[in-house]
Amino acid sequence: MLQQAMIISQARESYYEKAIFHAIRGAIILVVGLILLWVEHSVVAMIKSSMWISIAVAVPMILITLGICILLWAVWVVIQSNRISYVTVGCPYCDEPVQFTAQPTSDFDCPYCHRHVQFEDGFMLPVQVVECTFCSAKHRVSIKAQSYTCDRCNQVIKLTTTAEQEAAQPRADTYYDVILTQAGRNADEVAMALQSIMVCTLKEAKMVIERLPAPVAQDIPYIKAESIRDQLRGLGAMAIMIPGNRIPT
Ligand SMILES: [Zn+2]
Ligand SMILES: [Zn+2]
Incomplete structure (x- = not known):
């Protein structure tokens, strides 16, 4: 199964969320380890059994190492997020290049113009340029749209779909x-x-x-x-x- 294509900024966000989660966890473990290391001498002085002394000495070191490893992992996740390979697809409405983690095959909302880009059978539906019959403003409209409200004069423009045009x-x-x-x-x-x-x-x-x-x-x-x-x-x-x-x- 192909992985669902994701807009790269959203993919990066999920990487950052993961990195922040790891960083917080790593920092907490590191701080706990450092506190234990700080109180180590007084703890060791109170313990008589040599087995418990070695545990009291080892635990802070293990926690500090683990905390540092998790923090490094968080850094690695951030580095990876900047290395995601991407495919650029031009938004049919605003022409802005939208970057995806893979070739998109399903509907998406353009992050630039916020319009809904439609797909059919895995292919992007093209748009048509429609001139408003009332104010002559030009609009890009999905070929599937049956009507369009002009955002300049608020009049509704009736459209024939491409399927109807092809059938005619x-x-x-x-x-x-x-x-x-x-x-x-x-x-x-x-x-x-x-x-x-x-x-x-x-x-x-x-x-x-x-x-x-x-x-x-x-x-x-x-x-x-x-x-x-x-x-x-x-x-x-x-x-x-x-x-x-x-x-x-
Ligand atoms: Zn757009
Ligand atoms: Zn108009």
Whole structure:
């Protein structure tokens, strides 16, 4: 089972909590050990049995060593928290890079814009740019959203979902964009396909893959858009088609 991807700041927080817990425990044991060491002479003077004397001498040393070890462990946990490897995913709403402990496959709340980023079948759902029909403000909205309340003029904008758009009969006069939302497992093959689709270098194609979702073809006829989308899907990538005018270039 793959470990659930966690936002790196949250993962670090749990490391810090663990480190603080260890540090407090280590410090208490160390202090108790030091107190016992301090009173050792008077305790030893009172004891007659040699066995109990060796225990009275050993116990503070054991506690001090244990306390120091636990404190060092806490330091090690903090060092580890800064070494967590991460995957960067661009928030589809605010474009801020969000760092995860692994490739995210389920919904998360963006720590920058606090919007809910949705996933379906392990893939991030792309967003569409919607222009408010009342005040012309542009908003990024989930393709699953059926309506959106404009945060500038408070008017409700009705939306058609991408599924509805895809189900609708293609119109000859409508041009489409192909949006690549996830590269999938064969990112190298997808990059090579993008090279010919976008007429660019392999390096440029890889740069596109690093910041998804991204349009890979724009304002092209339905048939052509469909074949590009299917080609990308065939390589294990996730791609969708949306009418060209929905996403400004
Ligand atoms: Zn965001
Ligand atoms: Zn508005």
